Amino acid sequence: MSTKDEDYEKQQPPSPTKSEDDNDFPDAEFGGTERRKLIEKKLIRKIDLRMSIMIIIYILNYIDRNNAAAARLRGFEADLNLKDNEFATLLSILYVGYIIMQIPSNMFLNYIGKPSLYLPACMAIWGAISCLTGITHDFVGALLTRFFLGFVEAAFYPGALFLLSKWYKRNELGLRTAILFCGNIISNAFGALMASGILSGMQGKLGHAAWRWLFFIEGALTVAVAVIAVFILPDFPTTTRWLTAEERALAMKRMEEDAGVGDEGETEGHGNGLWLAASDGWVWFFALMLTSQVVALSFNAYFPTLSATLGYNRTVTLLLCAPPFVFSAIVTFIVSRHSDKTGERFYHAVISFGVGILGFVIAIATMNTAARYISLFLMAQSYAGFVVLFAWMSNSFPRPPSKRAVALALINAFSQLGNISGSYVWPDRWGPTYRKSYGICIATSGCAIVMCWIFRMHLQSLNKKLEAEEAEKGIKTPGFRYLV
Numbered sequence: 001m002s003t004k005d006e007d008y009e010k011q012q013p014p015s016p017t018k019s020e021d022d023n024d025f026p027d028a029e030f031g032g033t034e035r036r037k038l039i040e041k042k043l044i045r046k047i048d049l050r051m052s053i054m055i056i057i058y059i060l061n062y063i064d065r066n067n068a069a070a071a072r073l074r075g076f077e078a079d080l081n082l083k084d085n086e087f088a089t090l091l092s093i094l095y096v097g098y099i100i101m102q103i104p105s106n107m108f109l110n111y112i113g114k115p116s117l118y119l120p121a122c123m124a125i126w127g128a129i130s131c132l133t134g135i136t137h138d139f140v141g142a143l144l145t146r147f148f149l150g151f152v153e154a155a156f157y158p159g160a161l162f163l164l165s166k167w168y169k170r171n172e173l174g175l176r177t178a179i180l181f182c183g184n185i186i187s188n189a190f191g192a193l194m195a196s197g198i199l200s201g202m203q204g205k206l207g208h209a210a211w212r213w214l215f216f217i218e219g220a221l222t223v224a225v226a227v228i229a230v231f232i233l234p235d236f237p238t239t240t241r242w243l244t245a246e247e248r249a250l251a252m253k254r255m256e257e258d259a260g261v262g263d264e265g266e267t268e269g270h271g272n273g274l275w276l277a278a279s280d281g282w283v284w285f286f287a288l289m290l291t292s293q294v295v296a297l298s299f300n301a302y303f304p305t306l307s308a309t310l311g312y313n314r315t316v317t318l319l320l321c322a323p324p325f326v327f328s329a330i331v332t333f334i335v336s337r338h339s340d341k342t343g344e345r346f347y348h349a350v351i352s353f354g355v356g357i358l359g360f361v362i363a364i365a366t367m368n369t370a371a372r373y374i375s376l377f378l379m380a381q382s383y384a385g386f387v388v389l390f391a392w393m394s395n396s397f398p399r400p401p402s403k404r405a406v407a408l409a410l411i412n413a414f415s416q417l418g419n420i421s422g423s424y425v426w427p428d429r430w431g432p433t434y435r436k437s438y439g440i441c442i443a444t445s446g447c448a449i450v451m452c453w454i455f456r457m458h459l460q461s462l463n464k465k466l467e468a469e470e471a472e473k474g475i476k477t478p479g480f481r482y483l484v
Contacts, residue, residue, distance in 0.1 A: 029249065036250065043247050047167050051176070053225075053232045054160050057123060058183030060222045061156050063191040064130040064149065065094060067218055069304050070195035071211035073314050079137075079209060085424065086139050090146050091301055092423035095416040097151030102413035103406060105155040106162055115163050116233040120226040122155040127222030134208075134215030158409040165394050165404060166236050167251065169258040170483060171340055174391035178336030181387040185329040185380075188303060192321035194218070200315050282458060283407050286393055287414035289451035293353065293386055294415045296445035298422025299379055299437075306376065309432040310369050320373070328380035335384040336391065343483050345392040346456040350449045352385025357445050360438040367433065382445070389452075395483045396459065418444075459484045 068076065068090060077087055109118055126149055133145040164176050195214055202213035234240050237251035299306060303324075308317045331352075339348040359378025362371055397407040426437050459482040466481060 039246060039250055040254070043243075043250060044172075046247075047234060048176075050232050050234050051164070051167075051180075053229050054163075054180055055183040055186075056225055057119070057156065057229060058160070058180060059187040059190060060123075060127070060218070060225060061153055062184050062187035063194070063218050064126060064222055065153060066188070066191060066301060067130075067195065067214055068133075068146075069301055070192065070199065070318060071214055073304055073308070073317065074199045074203075074211045074214075075209055076211045079211070080139055080142055082139055085427070088423045088427070090139075090142055092420040093143055094146045094150035094153075095419040095423075097147045097149070098154040098419075099413045099416045101151050101154035102158050102409040102416075106158050106409035107406060109155070109159050109162065113236045113239040115159060116230060116235050119156060119159055119163075119233060120229040122152050123226035123229065124223050126152040127219045127226060130219030130222060131216055132219075134212040134219070154413070158412045161390065161394060161408050161412070162404070163234075163236075165408070166255070167234070169254055170395050171343065173394055174336050174340040174345075174388065177391045177394065178332050178387045181383065181390065182329045182332055185325050185332060185383050188300065188325040188380075189322035189329075191218075192304070192318045192325075196315055196318035199318070280397070280403075280407070282455070283397060283410060284414075285451070286396070286455065287411040289448055289455065290389060290393070290411055290415040291418040292444045292451065293382075293389065293448040294418025295422045295425065296353070296356065296441045296448065297382060297386065298419065298425050299441065301419075301423065302426040303376075305426065305431070306434065309367075309434075310373060324376045324380040327377050328383050331381045332384040332387050336387055339388050339391065345388055345395070345483050346452055349385040349388040349392070350452050352382055352388070353445050353449050356382030356385070357442050360442045360445075364433075364435045364438045379441075392483065396455075456484050 068087075072087065076082075082090075105122075109115055112118060129145055129149045129152060133142060133149070136142045136145060160180060161177065164173060164180065168176050198214045198217055199210045201210075202208075202217075203210040205213060208216075237243070237248055237255070240248070243251065303321050304317060307320045308314075310317070310320065312320065335348050335352060339345060356379050359375040359382075362375040362378065366372065393411055394404070394408065397404055425440050426434060430436050463481050463484070467478075470478065
């Protein structure tokens with residue numbers, strides 16, 4: 001053997017001989033366990049960096065969805081001659097389009113395997129539609145733009161959840177879901193600050209009202225970020241080009257180990273995935289549970305209105321919207337991180353919902369400015385438990401991927417019924433106390449807590465069956481378990 005060959009042999013990772021059992025060397029293809037850990041750490045860091053742009057996308061997603069609430073403070077209703085429940089209808093119609101598109105969108109995403117193209121394309125379209133809202137002059141025009149905005153925006157969140165579930169293991173998914181959802185929460189703070197600046201400084205510029213500039217500027221920003229996202233977002237492990245062969249193999253191996261069955265190569269049978277999800281009663285149960293809590297979180301769309309009950313001017317009112325959601329984002333990160341580390345979902349969700357109920361009770365009990373502002377903080381942190389529910393959802397319907405894609409979209413789409421009904425929970429005639437509105441939120445959040453407990457009992461029974469099956473087969477090492 002030449003000197004070059006000897007040097008090459010020294011550089012290669014040790015490999016087991018053919019006579020050695022592969023079970024004794026599970027990471028042989030990656031050069032051993034230690035080397036696999038190094039490759040895995042590098043892979044996760046690479047994916048995390050690229051996935052981080054989804055936080056920005058989600059911020060813009062929610063800003064474009066909720067900017068009507070801020071525009072309301074600067075003449076939106078008066079300029080469009082809105083009457084009675086027409087503003088609430090503008091809020092709710094968005095979720096009609098949102099519901100219609102989510103399931104087919106995720107099925108299509110699973111089929112093409114190119115989220116780096118599909119999600120930014122949808123983003124650019126919804127940004128353009130948001131801009132068009134700024135040129136409407138009546139209720140019908142605004143109604144159409146809001147409907148189609150929801151129709152296109154529907155692609156993002158279930159698609160993002162599905163994309164995360166294709167790369168991260170169950171004990172990693174909760175934190176990533178939380179970080180993504182922090183984009184939603186931060187959007188309420190960032191959107192309020194942006195709206196405050198635009199609405200206070202753009203009135204009358206080029207002959208347009210400030211609320212119109214709000215739609216123009218935020219929509220244009222969305223389109224710009226969409227173009228950038230094309231070059232950053234990853235695809236699925238089998239379709240991402242910038243992975244090395246070793247990284248691709250490891251990404252697929254991680255998913256196989258996490259659920260005890262391979263994840264890739266199962267993109268066929270989309271109709272079968274739809275049937276598997278739609279025929280699973282627990283998918284619908286989870287959808288109802290999520291819907292109940294969505295109604296309890298309906299205060300989000302009216303947060304500037306609730307902040308206005310504190311008695312300050314428009315600018316201060318919008319600025320006061322930011323701190324509760326900054327607090328909520330911090331709590332969400334901490335709760336989700338702890339939930340992932342402990343592998344526990346139920347208590348992390350229901351304790352957060354319980355604190356939110358306390359906030360609703362305080363808001364009902366007093367009109368004291370300080371107490372009501374504190375109640376807004378307690379309400380906002382309810383999103384921490386909501387994020388845990390989303391991670392729980394991804395963990396509870398793991399395979400096959402065609403079913404998971406449909407289940408995530410179906411549950412998320414069905415839960416938007418909560419946003420449709422929640423849009424009518426805060427009529428002006430119930431203000432400024434909104435006691436009836438808060439009472440509805442208490443009831444629906446309490447219902448969600450009870451349903452979480454029932455779902456936990458169901459998963460515990462499934463885990464006992466898995467343990468019994470392993471005992472019968474003489475398997476000593478515990479396999480897949482549902483997180484409860």
